[in-house]
Amino acid sequence: xxxxxxxxxxxxxxxxxxxxxxxxxxSMILNLSNVINFxxxxxxxxxxxxxxxLIPYVGFWPSLLxxxxxxxxxxxxxxxxxxxRVYGRDPVYSLLLTFGLAFMIEDACRYIWGxxxxxxxxxxxxxxxxxxxxxFITAYRLFMVAIVIVVVAGLFAxxxxxxxxxxxxxxxxxxxxxxxxxxxxxxxRSLNFAVGxxxxxxxxxxxxxxxxxxxxxxxxxxxxxxxxxxxGGFGSLTGTLAGGLLIGVTSAITAVFYPSxxxxxxxxxxxxxxxxxxxxxxxxxxxxx
Amino acid sequence: MSLATAAAAAEALPSAxxxxxxxxxxxIILIAAPFWMPLVGGYTDLGTRVIVLGLAAxxxxxxxxxxxxxxxxxxxxxxxxxxxxxxxxxxxTASTPLALxxxxxxxxxxxxxxxxxxxxxxxxxxxMITIAxxxxxxxxxxxxxxxxxxxxxxxGFVRQPIHLGPLVLNIRSNDLVFxxxxxxxxxxxxxxxxxxxxxxxxxxLLAVRENQRRARFLGIDxxxxxxxxxxxxxFFIAIAGALYALLNNFADPSSMYxxxxxxxxxxxxxxxxxxxWGPLLGAAVFVVLQxxxxxxxxxxxxxxxxxxxxxxxxxxxxxxxxxxxxxxA
Numbered sequence: 001x002x003x004x005x006x007x008x009x010x011x012x013x014x015x016x017x018x019x020x021x022x023x024x025x026x027s028m029i030l031n032l033s034n035v036i037n038f039x040x041x042x043x044x045x046x047x048x049x050x051x052x053x054l055i056p057y058v059g060f061w062p063s064l065l066x067x068x069x070x071x072x073x074x075x076x077x078x079x080x081x082x083x084x085r086v087y088g089r090d091p092v093y094s095l096l097l098t099f100g101l102a103f104m105i106e107d108a109c110r111y112i113w114g115x116x117x118x119x120x121x122x123x124x125x126x127x128x129x130x131x132x133x134x135x136f137i138t139a140y141r142l143f144m145v146a147i148v149i150v151v152v153a154g155l156f157a158x159x160x161x162x163x164x165x166x167x168x169x170x171x172x173x174x175x176x177x178x179x180x181x182x183x184x185x186x187x188x189r190s191l192n193f194a195v196g197x198x199x200x201x202x203x204x205x206x207x208x209x210x211x212x213x214x215x216x217x218x219x220x221x222x223x224x225x226x227x228x229x230x231x232g233g234f235g236s237l238t239g240t241l242a243g244g245l246l247i248g249v250t251s252a253i254t255a256v257f258y259p260s261x262x263x264x265x266x267x268x269x270x271x272x273x274x275x276x277x278x279x280x281x282x283x284x285x286x287x288x289x
Numbered sequence: 290m291s292l293a294t295a296a297a298a299a300e301a302l303p304s305a306x307x308x309x310x311x312x313x314x315x316x317i318i319l320i321a322a323p324f325w326m327p328l329v330g331g332y333t334d335l336g337t338r339v340i341v342l343g344l345a346a347x348x349x350x351x352x353x354x355x356x357x358x359x360x361x362x363x364x365x366x367x368x369x370x371x372x373x374x375x376x377x378x379x380x381x382t383a384s385t386p387l388a389l390x391x392x393x394x395x396x397x398x399x400x401x402x403x404x405x406x407x408x409x410x411x412x413x414x415x416x417m418i419t420i421a422x423x424x425x426x427x428x429x430x431x432x433x434x435x436x437x438x439x440x441x442x443x444x445g446f447v448r449q450p451i452h453l454g455p456l457v458l459n460i461r462s463n464d465l466v467f468x469x470x471x472x473x474x475x476x477x478x479x480x481x482x483x484x485x486x487x488x489x490x491x492x493x494l495l496a497v498r499e500n501q502r503r504a505r506f507l508g509i510d511x512x513x514x515x516x517x518x519x520x521x522x523x524f525f526i527a528i529a530g531a532l533y534a535l536l537n538n539f540a541d542p543s544s545m546y547x548x549x550x551x552x553x554x555x556x557x558x559x560x561x562x563x564x565x566w567g568p569l570l571g572a573a574v575f576v577v578l579q580x581x582x583x584x585x586x587x588x589x590x591x592x593x594x595x596x597x598x599x600x601x602x603x604x605x606x607x608x609x610x611x612x613x614x615x616x617x618a
Contacts, residue, residue, distance in 0.1 A: 036413050038551075085602060091413045092359045093601045096558060099551045100597025107591035223424050223547075226417050234414050260432055267425040271406065274418070278409050 008252040014141055014210075016248020017148040020241055021203035022218075023225035023232075024155065025196030027240040030229070031172040032192045033087060038098040040200050040225070041218025042105035047071040047201025048208035048217065049113050052120055060123050064147075068201030075197030079190045087189070110215040120208035144206050151202065152241065155195075159237070168192050172235070224251075227266055231273050233283020242281060315566055319472060323465055333464045334536070335580070339573045340468075340475050341532045346556035346568035347479065348525030353554065354562035355486060356518040357498030358411075361550050362419030365403075365426045366523040368545030369396035370530020372430060372437060375540035378446035385449045385460065385535065389474070392531025393524060399426070400523020408516035411501075420547055430542040442541025460535075471532055478528050483565065485521065494518050526553075551597075559600050561607030570608055 022040060029037050037043075051060075051067035058066065078101065086093040122140055159165035167188055171178045179185045200218075207217060224247060232243025247266045254265040273280060318325075322336045349363045373395030374388040381387075403422045410418055430437045437443055451458040451470070460467040485491050496504045497514050505511050534540050543549065552575065560571025578596060582589035604611070 030413065034413060036417060082598065082602065089605070090359070091416060092353065092554065092558060092562075093605060095359065095361055095413075095416060096551070096555055096597050097601040099555075100594040100601070103590050103594025103597065107588050107594065111588055111591070223420065227421055230414075230417060230421060263428045264425070264432075267421060267428070270421055274406050274409075 005253070005256055008256045009249060010141070011255075012249040012252025013245065014144060014248075015252065016245040017145055018203050018207055018221055019224050019228050019248055020152060020244035021148060021199050021206075022221055023228040023240045023244045024152065024237060025199035026225055027229050027232075027237055028168070029193055029196045031235055031237075032168060032175070033083075033189050034091065035083060035086065035094040036091070036098065037196070038095060038222075039102040039105055040098075040196075041216075041222035042102045042109070043071055043075060043197050043200040044204035044207065044218035044221065045109055045213070045215060046074065046105055047204030048120060048213045049109055049118075049204075050201070051205040051208060052113070052118055052213055055121060060121070064202075064205055067205050068198045071201030071204070072194040072198035075200075076190055076194040079193040083193065084186065084189065106215050113213070113215070115215070117212045117214040119212050120205070122209040140209060144210065147202075147206065151199070155199070156237070164188070164191065224248075224266060227270050229280075231270055231280055233280025236280070236282040239280055239282030311566070315569075316476075319475075323468055333468050335576065337464070337468045337471050337536055339569075339576050340471050341529050341536055342553075342556065342576060343569035343572035344475050344478055344532070345526050345529035346553050346560070346572045347482065347565075348522050348529060349553045350557040350562055350568045351482060351486070351525060352518050352522040353557055354564075354567075355491070355498065356494045356515060358515055358518065359416045359554075360407075360419040360519070360522075361416045361547065361554060362421075362423030363522070363526050363553055364545050364547065364549035365419075365423035366396035366400045367526045367530035367533070367549065367553070368426060368430065368540075368542075369399050370527035370532075371534040371540045371544045372443065373527070374531035374534035375443045375446055376436070378449070378534075379443060383449045385451050388448075388535070389528070389531045392534060393527045396527025396530055397520065397524035400527070401520040404516050404519035404523065408512050408519055420550070423545060423547055423550060427542055427545040427547075430545050437540075437542075440542065442539060444539060447538045448535040467535075471536070474528065474532060478525055482525060486565075490514075490517070555597055555600065557607075559596075559604065559607055561609035561611075564607070564609040567607050567609040574608070 022044060026037055026040050029035055047067050050070050051063040054063040054067055082097060082101070083094070086097050157165075159169055167178060167183050171183075171185060171188055171192075175185055178188075203221070204218070207221070211217070225244070228243035228247055229240050230243070231247060232239030232241070247269060250269055251262050251266050255262045277283075319340070322331075323333050326332065326336055345363075345367055349360065352358050352360055352363075370392035373392035375392075377384070377388040377391045381391075407415065407418050407422065431440060433439070448461055448467070450461050458466055458470060460470045486494075493504070493509055493514055496507070496509060497511055497518075501511050504514075530544065533544065556571035556575050557568040558571070559574060560569065561567030575596075579589065579593060582592045586592070600607075
């Protein structure tokens with residue numbers, strides 16, 4: 001029993017780590033540009049597929065960096081040409097735009113790489129289980145968790161200490177003032193968007209190694225990421241981080257006792273939070289987005 | 290183009306007459322649809338589909354266009370209408386009117402309950418929370434195999450003829466009769482919607498849309514009006530859902546999926562979300578385009594996505610919005 005619970009908690013943390021990577025990117029874009037990026041899950045798939053193309057040429061480790069960077073570059077271009085045109089307009093337009101982009105990217109992936117799933121080969125050095133009792137702890141999973149921890153820590157450090165990170169945080173609070181102080185906020189928003197997409201692309205490569213690739217692999221991760229943001233609180237990245245881990249572990253523990261409620265419990269958690277604390281666990285009161 | 294000439298002629302008239310003329314035009318087109326559609330390659334069931342989805346898009350637009358609140362989760366209440374009607378026909382009694390009432394109540398009441406929580410938020414948070422609530426219902430429909438049939442959907446029911454005293458409306462096998470039946474329900478729903486929008490309550494919703502802070506200073510309880518608008522809109526879209534169950538004789542979880550919600554929004558925006566009839570026109574264009582693309586290419590989803598992007602970038606005011614702007618200029 002203990003083994004089963006541990007197995008599920010560990011699984012929950014891994015799934016939670018994916019939610020966190022996606023939700024942090026979504027949250028960054030949402031906070032600075034007030035855009036819900038519906039195509040975020042499709043950028044995740046795109047990252048996985050780009051790694052699939054790159055691995056035969058450069059190997060797994062470089063692909064882990066290059067594929068998300070390429071995805072971020074595509075995101076940057078899409079932001080410059082399309083997404084920026086809806087800034088400051090009724091939010092319905094940004095939702096529809098990214099919704100349309102989601103369809104386009106998904107179908108493009110399907111057209112290029114086929115309807116069927118593809119495997120993403122990971123180095124054999126990290127795909128062995130570490131012990132027979134805890135068979136579920138493969139080195140790859142530990143490695144995934146480690147990567148996510150490093151990246152998330154790096155992101156928070158970047159936002160806290162780097163010049164651009166400070167500008168992003170200031171822009172979340174008051175973009176007009178930041179602009180008046182001479183910061184190129186157009187570029188800032190593009191780069192912020194690209195950072196968010198980078199995280200999605202990275203999640204795609206990692207998820208591809210775990211569950212394989214298919215054109216709509218991001219769909220099942222996107223909506224829980226929304227929940228992570230709602231539960232954690234709008235406007236707070238720490239909240240998003242906590243929310244992602246919380247819903248990952250909650251749903252995994254529920255899976256031990258009552259498997260068919262695995263998804264439902266996430267939403268029950270959200271309703272509970274909305275009833276008790278409408279602004280989310282770490283959201284600021286009175287923050288109207 | 291005759292539509293353009295008609296619009297140009299209408300521009301010369303005072304606005305009340307113009308509106309009357311436009312409304313009459315819409316009804317003439319709808320009532321005559323089964324006769325002119327075959328000439329342009331359509332068929333009766335396609336027309337019924339447009340009416341049903343048009344009602345759904347107009348119901349959504351009650352909230353989106355007239356209250357300024359963006360729901361991306363209205364497929365939830367549409368889908369409850371679908372399942373409510375389907376379950377009555379399958380498991381309870383073979384009565385079409387009862388199925389319609391049950392579907393409407395199921396979706397509408399869910400809208401009232403969820404709306405209470407949703408109406409506390411605004412903007413993109415509002416949109417995200419509507420999506421989340423929709424996803425709850427989607428999972429229920431998807432997982433509750435014993436009742437909903439799960440992924441495979443609810444099969445094994447058919448719409449039943451309606452007995453009005455000695456008169457029998459054979460909506461089951463005569464698709465022309467079914468079209469007019471759906472059109473009659475549509476007329477009742479749309480008529481009610483129009484009356485609500487003209488009432489003081491409807492005017493208050495416009496005030497909320499235009500400036501929430503000012504509305505609050507005037508003593509309007511904004512949260513309550515958003516909640517009421519959400520509920521009304523959910524009731525109307527549940528009617529559309531119940532009709533959709535009758536149209537397809539089938540219910541499945543995709544009728545609650547967020548993709549369908551997105552399609553309702555694009556119908557409303559493409560037609561013109563600041564116009565009463567726009568969403569109906571948007572639904573017609575969407576259904577026809579989707580039919581066309583899915584018949585010529587497997588990758589029709591790409592073109593649907595492209596349509597979304599093009600509408601947002603180049604026609605943000607929608608098809609009828611273009612007429613409006615020209616009139617204003």
